Amino acid sequence: MTFRKLGYWFATGLVAFGFGASGVMNLVRAPAVVAGATHLGYPGYLATILGIWMPLAAVALIVPGFARIKEWAYAGIVFHLTGAAFSHAAAGDPFAGAAPALVLLALTVASYVLRPASRRLAGGEQPAADAGRLAPA
Numbered sequence: 474m475t476f477r478k479l480g481y482w483f484a485t486g487l488v489a490f491g492f493g494a495s496g497v498m499n500l501v502r503a504p505a506v507v508a509g510a511t512h513l514g515y516p517g518y519l520a521t522i523l524g525i526w527m528p529l530a531a532v533a534l535i536v537p538g539f540a541r542i543k544e545w546a547y548a549g550i551v552f553h554l555t556g557a558a559f560s561h562a563a564a565g566d567p568f569a570g571a572a573p574a575l576v577l578l579a580l581t582v583a584s585y586v587l588r589p590a591s592r593r594l595a596g597g598e599q600p601a602a603d604a605g606r607l608a609p610a
Contacts, residue, residue, distance in 0.1 A: 481587035484580045489531040491577050492550065496527030513560045527553070534584065540594045547585050554578040 498506050499520040506520055526549065533539065533546035554574045561570035 477587050478589065481584060481589065484583040484587065485534050488550065488577060488580050488584055489534050491531075491580075492527045493531040496524050496529075496531065498524075499527065500524030513564050515560075523553070537591070540592060543588075543592060544594060547581065550581050551578065554581065 501524075502517075502520055507517065510517065510520060530546040530549050533542050554577055557574035558571040558578070561574070564570075
């Protein structure tokens, strides 16, 4: 196994595990999750929304195929993690509050950069509906 492949699976596995476990914790409304969301000023129902989408993103990263869905999952994960880090900063938390989100963000970037060709969109591929709109005039 090459270093690139090992690095990809290590980073992807940790991100998928982190998002899957966090999603379940959100769904069951674990006391720490509720306390953290309240501290950051978020409504309680956000836990249910995140509890559904986070495990789905984790599954999307792990299963073979579905390159476009993987792209969306990576984007959603990056939005979530940058939002979490900024939320902790805005709440006045010390750096340690944002550190888990930033570590997962670094692992997400590593997973994205190291992913094999079989898990990428084909070069220049665009949806058929967008093909005409994006062509130069």
